[in-house]
Amino acid sequence: MGFPFVGEAFGFFTPHKSFSIGNFLQQRCSRYGKVFKSYIFGSPTIISCDLELNKFILQKEGKLFQSSYPKPIRDILGNHSLMIVTDVERHKKLRRIEVGLINKFSSTSNFLCEIDKLCVSLMESWRGNQLILFSKQAKQLLQDFLTFMEGFVSIPINLPWTPYAKAVKARRRISSTLKQILNERKNRKDVQGKGDPFDEILMKEDLISDVEKVSILLDLLLAGYETTSGLLSLLVYFLAQSPQALQTLKDEHLAIRRNKKEGEPLNWEDYKQMEFTTMVINETLRCGNLVKFVHREAIKDVKFKGYHIPAGWKVLPILSAVHLEPSLHENPSEFNPWRWTDPATSKNVVPFGGGSRLCPGSELGKLEASFFLHYLLLNYRSRKIVSAAAIHRQEVSASA
Numbered sequence: 001m002g003f004p005f006v007g008e009a010f011g012f013f014t015p016h017k018s019f020s021i022g023n024f025l026q027q028r029c030s031r032y033g034k035v036f037k038s039y040i041f042g043s044p045t046i047i048s049c050d051l052e053l054n055k056f057i058l059q060k061e062g063k064l065f066q067s068s069y070p071k072p073i074r075d076i077l078g079n080h081s082l083m084i085v086t087d088v089e090r091h092k093k094l095r096r097i098e099v100g101l102i103n104k105f106s107s108t109s110n111f112l113c114e115i116d117k118l119c120v121s122l123m124e125s126w127r128g129n130q131l132i133l134f135s136k137q138a139k140q141l142l143q144d145f146l147t148f149m150e151g152f153v154s155i156p157i158n159l160p161w162t163p164y165a166k167a168v169k170a171r172r173r174i175s176s177t178l179k180q181i182l183n184e185r186k187n188r189k190d191v192q193g194k195g196d197p198f199d200e201i202l203m204k205e206d207l208i209s210d211v212e213k214v215s216i217l218l219d220l221l222l223a224g225y226e227t228t229s230g231l232l233s234l235l236v237y238f239l240a241q242s243p244q245a246l247q248t249l250k251d252e253h254l255a256i257r258r259n260k261k262e263g264e265p266l267n268w269e270d271y272k273q274m275e276f277t278t279m280v281i282n283e284t285l286r287c288g289n290l291v292k293f294v295h296r297e298a299i300k301d302v303k304f305k306g307y308h309i310p311a312g313w314k315v316l317p318i319l320s321a322v323h324l325e326p327s328l329h330e331n332p333s334e335f336n337p338w339r340w341t342d343p344a345t346s347k348n349v350v351p352f353g354g355g356s357r358l359c360p361g362s363e364l365g366k367l368e369a370s371f372f373l374h375y376l377l378l379n380y381r382s383r384k385i386v387s388a389a390a391i392h393r394q395e396v397s398a399s400a
């Protein structure tokens, strides 16, 4: 079970290529099978690389298992964050509001135009640059967010110079900016309820406190930021490895553009035609494993398929292990978007988790990535200049 206190944490958290499960899991699975015991940072832990057990854990949220994120993540996200809240009724209430906000935004008449505009302005900002280092560009949106995210991969030592302390401070700064915006909106009574999702849903909501409202906004910013920017980087990375997929994708987007006037923004009809694009995004999520695992804890003694999980033990369903399982996917480490023509593939890929905590931003993330690809492919040529691999940094992945 490894070293005192840290246990097997070093092995488990060692970075590795995103399209492999890494040496630690590989060795343990071949020695003990797909479900095994470990000891990570002071907690006895069950690690599951088994599809059925993973689905069972996610489906039994609130009944047999609950969310159980480690201290740095809890401190940085805050106790009101959707991912952290364990009380079933409170989670339902906050989730209803967050899902309502995402849906309301997605159904506004200018929603697609706004995403389209964002993609076009991003491409405009690159104009004149001979070389764009993609992974850097995708992450350079907000300095506070970078500091915030760095805290997730840190040891929780609260000294002014540690990434953890800086991240907690960055969270405080972002929260106070959001609080200010909420207050300003409260005072602008004249515009409330006139079609703006924030005004219609958040400002009218009396059942939650202002602190919870700020936390909802923070959740959406954080969960949408790290994951979507990671997905865009991975798309560029995997497409650079697969010229055939890149060409097929380009053909799809050229065909869509041919039927439009110069500068006309994309619409739902265009999005529906992006069939190969959807396959590329799904395959990128399978190979890229943005969220490698989620954190859970057994709240009762659990027996499933002959496994016994004692109450109070940490449980880590490894989503990526199922994505890369050779008995479920042919040549699992190969980036092959065409495998998605087989409907069985989607049953064995769960990049957005499942059960009552299924990612509420999955469709939005995919739509943003599709529009981004459209403008990237029509405006830029890419060239691989370093033979880097897509590396998995474990804790960031857990941030969702």
Ligand code: HEM
Pocket: 067, 082, 083, 084, 095, 098, 102, 219, 220, 221, 223, 224, 225, 227, 228, 231, 285, 290, 291, 294, 295, 351, 352, 353, 354, 356, 357, 358, 359, 360, 361, 362, 364, 365, 366, 400
């Ligand atoms: C695009 C790539 C994305 C991936 C791979 C992803 C993945 C995930 C996963 C695996 C979870 C489950 C965490 C758990 O069970 O503990 C999750 C939850 C969540 N995601 Fe996403 N996500 C993505 C994009 C987004 C976007 C764009 C948003 C919002 C705008 C979002 C908002 C959330 C929220 C609020 C939760 C917490 C749900 C809950 O606990 O009920 N995600 N995400």
